[in-house]
Amino acid sequence: MKKYLNITVSAVLIWSCTPKTEAFNYGEDQCAFCKMSIVEDRYAAETVTSKGKVYKYDDISCMIRHNRNMETKDFAFRVVNNFDHPEEFLDVNKAAFIRSDQYASPMGGNTAAFHTAETEAGSAVYTWAQLQEIFN
Amino acid sequence: MNTLRYILLFILAAGGAIAGKHPVKSASELYRAIQTAADGDTILIKKGKYAVENITISKRLTLLGEGFPVLDGQFKSEIITVKSNEVHIEGIQFENVPQTSMIDYAGVKVIESEDVIVRNNRFRNCYFGIYLSATSHSVVTGNDIAGTPREEQTTGNGIHAWKCDSILIDNNRVTGHRDGIYFEFVTNSAVKNNYSSRNIRYGLHFMFSHNDWYEYNTFDNNGAGVAVMYTRKVTMKHNRFINNWGASAYGLLLKDISESHMEHNLFRSNTVGIYMDGCSRSLLGKNEFSGNGIALRLQANCDANILRDNNFIRNTFNMGTSGNTTYNTISGNYWDNYEGYDLDRNGIGDVPFRPVSLFSVLIERVPQAMMIFRSFTSTLLERVEKIIPGITPDRLMDETPRMKPVKPASFDSNKTNV
Numbered sequence: 001m002k003k004y005l006n007i008t009v010s011a012v013l014i015w016s017c018t019p020k021t022e023a024f025n026y027g028e029d030q031c032a033f034c035k036m037s038i039v040e041d042r043y044a045a046e047t048v049t050s051k052g053k054v055y056k057y058d059d060i061s062c063m064i065r066h067n068r069n070m071e072t073k074d075f076a077f078r079v080v081n082n083f084d085h086p087e088e089f090l091d092v093n094k095a096a097f098i099r100s101d102q103y104a105s106p107m108g109g110n111t112a113a114f115h116t117a118e119t120e121a122g123s124a125v126y127t128w129a130q131l132q133e134i135f136n
Numbered sequence: 137m138n139t140l141r142y143i144l145l146f147i148l149a150a151g152g153a154i155a156g157k158h159p160v161k162s163a164s165e166l167y168r169a170i171q172t173a174a175d176g177d178t179i180l181i182k183k184g185k186y187a188v189e190n191i192t193i194s195k196r197l198t199l200l201g202e203g204f205p206v207l208d209g210q211f212k213s214e215i216i217t218v219k220s221n222e223v224h225i226e227g228i229q230f231e232n233v234p235q236t237s238m239i240d241y242a243g244v245k246v247i248e249s250e251d252v253i254v255r256n257n258r259f260r261n262c263y264f265g266i267y268l269s270a271t272s273h274s275v276v277t278g279n280d281i282a283g284t285p286r287e288e289q290t291t292g293n294g295i296h297a298w299k300c301d302s303i304l305i306d307n308n309r310v311t312g313h314r315d316g317i318y319f320e321f322v323t324n325s326a327v328k329n330n331y332s333s334r335n336i337r338y339g340l341h342f343m344f345s346h347n348d349w350y351e352y353n354t355f356d357n358n359g360a361g362v363a364v365m366y367t368r369k370v371t372m373k374h375n376r377f378i379n380n381w382g383a384s385a386y387g388l389l390l391k392d393i394s395e396s397h398m399e400h401n402l403f404r405s406n407t408v409g410i411y412m413d414g415c416s417r418s419l420l421g422k423n424e425f426s427g428n429g430i431a432l433r434l435q436a437n438c439d440a441n442i443l444r445d446n447n448f449i450r451n452t453f454n455m456g457t458s459g460n461t462t463y464n465t466i467s468g469n470y471w472d473n474y475e476g477y478d479l480d481r482n483g484i485g486d487v488p489f490r491p492v493s494l495f496s497v498l499i500e501r502v503p504q505a506m507m508i509f510r511s512f513t514s515t516l517l518e519r520v521e522k523i524i525p526g527i528t529p530d531r532l533m534d535e536t537p538r539m540k541p542v543k544p545a546s547f548d549s550n551k552t553n554v
Contacts, residue, residue, distance in 0.1 A: 027336055027359060030384040035391055035413060037360045037384055039314060039337050042237070102238060108320075108343075 019052040019076030021089060033062035034107055041086035042112065043105040048077040060097070061109025064135040083112035090115065092128045099124055099134070109135065163188050173197055181205045181228060194219045201227035204258065209233045209243075215262075218246040224253045233262040235290050242267035242292070243281075246274065254279060264292035265313065272301040276308065283312035291336060293318040297325070305330060315341040316358065323347050329549055331356070338363045342370065350375060352549040355387075361406060363389040370396040374547055380406040387428070390415050397421075400545030403428060409451070412438050421445050422542055430456045430496065439463035447541040448472060448491070455491040455532075456500060462531045466491070470538040478539050489537040492528050494521040 024046075029038045032055040038044050045063040047055045050073065057063040060080055067078070079089035083103070095113040100123030103112040117125045126134070158169040159180040166186060169179045175196040183203035190213040193199075197220070204227060209215045211234040216225065223246075230243035242264035246252050249271050256278040259265040265281035268274060281294040294310030297303060299321045307329040310316035316332030316339045319325070327350035332339035339355030342348065342364040349371035355362050361380035364370055370393065377387035387406035388398075392414040401423045403409035409428040410420070413435045424447045425431035431451040432443075436459030443466045448454045454471060468484070469491075476485035494517055498505045508514050521528055 028382075028384065034365065035389060035411070036363060036365075037337055104240075 019048045019050060021046060021048055021077050021079055022054045022056075024056060024081075029056045031056065031058040031062050031107075033057055033066035034059070036106060040106055041081055042083045043081070043103070043109070044086070045080040045092075045113075046077070046089070047075060048079075049074050050076045052076070059105045059107035059109045060111045060113065060131070061105070061135045062107055064132060068136050080113040083114055095128065097126045097128070097131055099126060162186070167191070170197070181207075188215060189213050190217070191215065192217045192219060193223055196220055196222040198224040199226070199228065200224075201229070201257075204229045206231055209241075209262075214239075214241040214243075214245055216244045218244065218249055218252055221250045222252070223249065224255070225257060226253070226255045227257065229258040229260065230262055230265075231260045233264070235263040235292070240264050240267060240292055240296070242296070245269065246271045250274065253277075259283075259294075262292075264296050265294045265310070266296070267293075268295075268297040268300050268303060270299045271297075271303065273303070274300075275304045275306070277304070277306040279308045281308065281310045281313065293341075294332070294335065297322045300325065304328070310339075311335065315339075316355070317341070319343065319345040319348065321345065326350065328352055330354075333357050335359060340364075342367055345370075349373070352547060354378070354547070355380075358385075360384055361386040361388060363391065364393055364396075365389070365391040367392075368394050368396070372396070372398045372401060374400045374545055374549070376402045376404070376547055377406060377409070378402070378404045382407060386411045389413075390418075393418060398423060402426075402545070402547065403431065408433050408456075411435075412441070414438065416440050418442075419444070422545060423447070424449070424544055425454075426450050429453065433457070434464065435459075441465070442467075444468050445538075445542050446470070447544070449541065453493060453496040456496045457492055457529065457532065458500065459529070462529065466532070466534045468536050468538060469534050470541040471534065472541075474537050474539075476537065483539050485537040485539055488533040488535045490522075490525065490528060490530070490533045492532055494518050494528055497527050497529075 024044055026039055036058050038058040043059050045057045045060050078092045082088040082090050090113050096117035097111050097113050098117050099111045103110050156177045160166045160169050161182045163186045178198040181201045183205050185206045187208050187210055206229045207215050209232045211232050215230050233241050233243055243259045243262040245267040247269050250273045252274040254266055254276045259281040261284055266276055283291050291314045293315045294313040295317045297319050301323050303325045305327045310332045311334045314336050316335040318341045320343045322345040325348045330353045333356040335358045337359045339358035340362045344366050346368045351373040354376040357379040380387050385407045387403040387409045390412045394416045396418040399421045403425045405427045407429045409425045409431040411433045415438045417440045419442045421444045426449040428451045430453045431448050433456045441464045445468050447470045449472045471489050474489045476487040478485055
């Protein structure tokens, strides 16, 4: 009996430590970097560390600035909301980012994430690696 | 001399004749009047309901409503877009502006203009109420703005100013929007006598807006209180920050603020009265903190701030901090749970007061510890900690605590002068 109990307890512990993304609670969640409450779903982003801690951001620029002192191995997931379908998470390494004044994001990062993106007038398409250099 | 006088008179009379009046009773008349009117004319909108769409004003006009005519945008587009200097809009009710993802439609939007006045209007169900973009020397006063957000994240700001200079936002009421009043890149401007309540996010939101001041405003029961961020030289006086309860709510969030003055304000019934993060060289004086969860949260990255002559009354915790913050000056405040004595009767307590209690440090590290707050054990620990400080920041203290509170400030702009 005790053995089973141990197994159950350790299973629960392991389960609770598995990093996973978390849905946004708009109007309630707070940006980990700029402390503003997150209300605009189209620009929200999220970092989940390998220890399972979830950091939420209201702007992609906040995410990059907050993450700059962490290392790649610290991240389990880094996801951004798809601008066209905000309920969908995109992996930062697979998403295409557009920067333009058209995208007035909460902290002035003015960056939106898409599945695939084409260059329009007055905007430019960036990869995640290129964005690092802009905001860092 | 007389000739000159007659010439002057003639010019004045001619001017009066040129400034024509155009009374309108229907939407089509309104469109025509705007098209045919000359610079300086007045369009008199009679009482009634007008179904309109996207009116652009590109001359110096006065739009005057009689008995609050209703301009109904029918959820199709923006109602009025001002693209001219010296436009005056008064006494009109704006209704039903749609929410869009890319364009920020507003009841009244002013673009790249000067000397515009928006006075005594009503805004109902507008995505953005009044939107000032790259505008200067303009006045927004006496407006009543109420939004009815269908969803939390899909409402705009009541009064929104972006890249403006020298504007006055005075005596407006804003409710039910995302941010009541929003300033981004706005300089040398004033926000006075406004009442901002029940907005989804902030009652007032400042970002990158230097040299502004706000006074005699009331921010009541907003989603997360008021946020002033990334700004230098802000003056905040005689404002009330009240009833901001919630896990991420503050009376006032100060993030990266420097060289600012916050005086004679009232912080009552907030989860956190003031949350200071990355602030420096600012003065907090003669404010009253009463009935808050934590009156003041001073993050360890704040330095060279002065906290002087404030009243701390009936707060669960006076101060919280994330480290041993000793780079700020705390002096001459009144703390209602100060238990020292004043043998020389100079009004100043003889022993220093440490505003960060053991428990506020403890819940910082282990929030669940709140469960044993106010238990016998916690009181005992608190007593021991007071005598032999071990966990609490020992150098964070008020060496000259007051025995009696400072006289409270007035919040009526008619009675006092700053």
